[in-house]
Amino acid sequence: MIEVRITESNSPNVDQRIGTMSMAHYINATRTDASRILGRRNRQKGGDGNRFQASVPKGANHPCANFTFPPPPPPHLRRIGPRPCPVCYLPVDQAIASMPSSPSESPVLHNLTYVHDENPIKTEPHGGSDFGGYPSLKQRNDSFDIKESMVVHCGFVKGSKPGHQTGFDFDKSDLAELQQFHEIIVASAIFGNYDLIQQPRNISEEAKRNVPFYMFIDEETEAYMKNRSMLDSSKRVGLWRIIVIHNVPYSDARRNGKVPKLLLHRIFPNIRYSIWIDGKLQLVVDPYQILERFLWRQNANFAISRHYRRFDVFVEAEANKAAGKYDNSSIDAQVDFYRTEGLTPYSEAKLPIISDVPEGCVLIKEHIPITNLFTCLWFNEVDRFTSRDQLSFGIVRDKIMAKVDWHINMFLDCERRNFVIQAYHRDLLEHMPPPVAVIRRPPALPNIITRGRNQGKKIPRHGRDRRSGSRRHHKASAGNRESNIF
Numbered sequence: 001m002i003e004v005r006i007t008e009s010n011s012p013n014v015d016q017r018i019g020t021m022s023m024a025h026y027i028n029a030t031r032t033d034a035s036r037i038l039g040r041r042n043r044q045k046g047g048d049g050n051r052f053q054a055s056v057p058k059g060a061n062h063p064c065a066n067f068t069f070p071p072p073p074p075p076h077l078r079r080i081g082p083r084p085c086p087v088c089y090l091p092v093d094q095a096i097a098s099m100p101s102s103p104s105e106s107p108v109l110h111n112l113t114y115v116h117d118e119n120p121i122k123t124e125p126h127g128g129s130d131f132g133g134y135p136s137l138k139q140r141n142d143s144f145d146i147k148e149s150m151v152v153h154c155g156f157v158k159g160s161k162p163g164h165q166t167g168f169d170f171d172k173s174d175l176a177e178l179q180q181f182h183e184i185i186v187a188s189a190i191f192g193n194y195d196l197i198q199q200p201r202n203i204s205e206e207a208k209r210n211v212p213f214y215m216f217i218d219e220e221t222e223a224y225m226k227n228r229s230m231l232d233s234s235k236r237v238g239l240w241r242i243i244v245i246h247n248v249p250y251s252d253a254r255r256n257g258k259v260p261k262l263l264l265h266r267i268f269p270n271i272r273y274s275i276w277i278d279g280k281l282q283l284v285v286d287p288y289q290i291l292e293r294f295l296w297r298q299n300a301n302f303a304i305s306r307h308y309r310r311f312d313v314f315v316e317a318e319a320n321k322a323a324g325k326y327d328n329s330s331i332d333a334q335v336d337f338y339r340t341e342g343l344t345p346y347s348e349a350k351l352p353i354i355s356d357v358p359e360g361c362v363l364i365k366e367h368i369p370i371t372n373l374f375t376c377l378w379f380n381e382v383d384r385f386t387s388r389d390q391l392s393f394g395i396v397r398d399k400i401m402a403k404v405d406w407h408i409n410m411f412l413d414c415e416r417r418n419f420v421i422q423a424y425h426r427d428l429l430e431h432m433p434p435p436v437a438v439i440r441r442p443p444a445l446p447n448i449i450t451r452g453r454n455q456g457k458k459i460p461r462h463g464r465d466r467r468s469g470s471r472r473h474h475k476a477s478a479g480n481r482e483s484n485i486f
Contacts, residue, residue, distance in 0.1 A: 062297065064088035082308040085414035087293060089285065092204040095292035099183070103272065104301045106369040107404040111149040114266070114376075117157045131167045131249035131259075132383035133157035140384075143377055146370075146403040154376035155263050155383070162266045167249040168259050174243050181270040182212060186287055188240075189216035189260050190279040192253025193224045198282035198423055199238040208239065211287050215240040215279075216260045218248050255387040261363065262379040262389075265372045277420055278361040285419035294364050300409035301366035302374065304393075305416035306355035312346040313338070313394050316357045326386045334385040338395050353401075356394035359413045362420060370406055 067088035072078065090098065120133040128134040135143070135153040143152045159166035163175055170178065184207075190197065197215060215237070217225070222244050225231035235242045248256045257279070260267060264274050273295070275287055294303040310316045317335045321328045335343075346356050365371050374396060381392035397408060 063090065063094075064297070082413060082417065084417035085412065087285075087415050087418040089289040090292050092206060092286050092288050095286070095288040096206060098292050098296050099288075100296060103368055104299075104366055106371075107406050108146045108148060109150060109369045109373055109404070112369040112372055112376075113149075113151050114154040115151060115157055120157055127384045129249055129383055131155055131157070132380060135380060135384075140380065143373075143380070144399040144403065146373075146400065150373065152373065152376055153380055154266060154372075155259060155379055156266055162263075167247050168256075169246045171244060171246075177241075178243075178268055179270060182210075182268070183271070184211045184273045184275070184287055184291065185214060185264075185268060185271050186211060186275045186277070186283065187214045187216070187260060187264055187268075188277050188279050188281070189257050190221050191216075191218045191245075191248070191256045193221045194253055195279035196423065197230075197237055197240060198280070198421075199240075200283040202284050202286060203239065204286045204288065207287050212241055213239045214243055216243045216245055218245050218253070218256065252387060255382070258379060258382050258387060258389065262375045262382070264365070265367045265375065268367075271367055274363075274365050274367065276363040276365070280423050281361060281420040282423060283419065284421055290364065290419055294409060294411055294415075295366060298409045300407070301368055302371045303364040303409040303411060304358045304360060305362060305413040306410040307357040307359045307390070308413035310357050311355035313343060313356045313391060314345050316390050320388055320391070326388055330386050331388070331391070334391055337385070338391075341395065343395055343398075353398075353410075355410055357390050358393050358410065359416060360389050360393065361422075362416055370400070370404065374400055 069085060089095070115133055115135075117133050120130050122128060122134045124134075124136055126137075132155055133153045139153065143150070156162040156166040156168070161175075162168075163170035163178065186200070200213065222231065222242075225237075225242075230237060231242060235244075245256075249259070250256050261276055261278075264271075264276065268274070273291055275283075275290060277283055295301065307316070310319060314335060317331050320326060321331055325331075350356070363375075365375070377400070378389065378392060378396045381396060382389050385392060400406060
């Protein structure tokens with residue numbers, strides 16, 4: 001993807017990163033039902049149905065206040081599949097200056113603590129784990145009854161503190177590191193040696209000094225990296241500080257990855273903000289700019305992109321089954337359970353909620369009690385049912401929103417694709433054929449009639465140069481010409 005930084009003509013201090021201009025609302029040259037709902041709602045408010053307005057920024061004087069998406073290209077020029085779209089970011093220094101000086105208010109819930117149980121016992125015929133503590137259905141239901149002080153299951157039920165004899169254990173040298181205070185962290189994970197580490201790009205000097213980048217890996221991934229001299233005693237790979245996990249709680253690497261993804265607040269008890277990116281992603285925008293754009297500007301404390309195509313849990317479940325993401329019976333059991341709890345297919349009746357299905361590879365979060373509760377309860381669903389967190393996101397969000405005045409910023413997936421680039425998983429990369437060099441030969445020179453003393457005579461060639469079309473000549477020419485590498 002070619003990335004260009006330009007300055008908006010009406011806002012000289014605003015950076016705009018431009019990716020491909022195709023809008024993610026348009027898939028295979030067809031508008032999705034979600035975009036029809038949003039377009040209709042916009043027209044009812046008096047807006048231009050053909051104009052895409054970016055989410056409303058904080059304050060009319062914000063430099064990005066007048067930023068709008070360009071209209072989608074004509075059908076015959078649209079590219080198939082999801083693509084990034086323009087995002088209006090503040091320069092890093094202005095983004096830093098806009099960081100709130102105090103935490104956001106947590107509605108109703110002010111004190112959140114966690115269940116500790118050295119001998120968890122499974123008492124009901126459902127999923128769960130020793131690591132999660134096997135909360136009963138009654139305990140599950142009680143956890144959605146939001147009160148000022150709450151005690152809930154949230155992983156790490158054993159041991160004196162997360163990472164110490166709890167399962168998902170850290171080295172002693174890392175335990176102290178994880179207790180430190182940070183305004184912001186970026187975190188990711190690779191388990192089962194599934195991905196290759198992607199180095200962030202376009203990171204400011206301020207972020208390099210003040211924002212730690214943590215990469216969680218298991219022992220299998222650690223062995224692979226050490227065998228290839230990618231990891232040494234410094235525990236650093238580029239910007240990433242490597243944290244090795246021992247005694248992983250699950251046999252499924254994907255499920256192990258949900259622990260740091262959803263329980264960062266338990267691993268890092270003294271941070272204000274976190275940006276989680278899946279291990280297959282490369283971050284290409286500064287963390288301060290991402291936080292300003294998706295949290296601080298929106299007065300939000302949790303942000304996640306919505307799925308680029310699907311917005312209904314029942315449709316998402318069928319897509320997961322068709323793709324073989326998990327065994328069908330487990331997916332059916334989870335969705336059927338949610339149906340008995342009142343989950344219905346997405347419709348306009350849920351507006352202003354615009355989707356029940358996230359693209360969950362990026363989480364942007366302020367660590368306050370209500371968001372910590374949300375990710376605890378989301379993790380409990382992943383622990384109880386399938387590891388497909390897209391299926392459980394909506395039910396947890398809706399149950400909390402039914403009790404308290406709280407919302408999630410579900411931004412466009414094309415905006416997410418603006419600040420992260422997705423790579424292939426390691427096994428695919430290693431089995432890919434090498435790049436193919438396409439040699440473009442210049443066209444043959446036209447016959448030139450030369451007028452003068454040698455006109456009509458052949459010019460003799462000498463030595464090895466007499467056969468310009470020889471194999472030797474062609475090989476040398478091919479080696480010297482520029483190649484176009486795919």
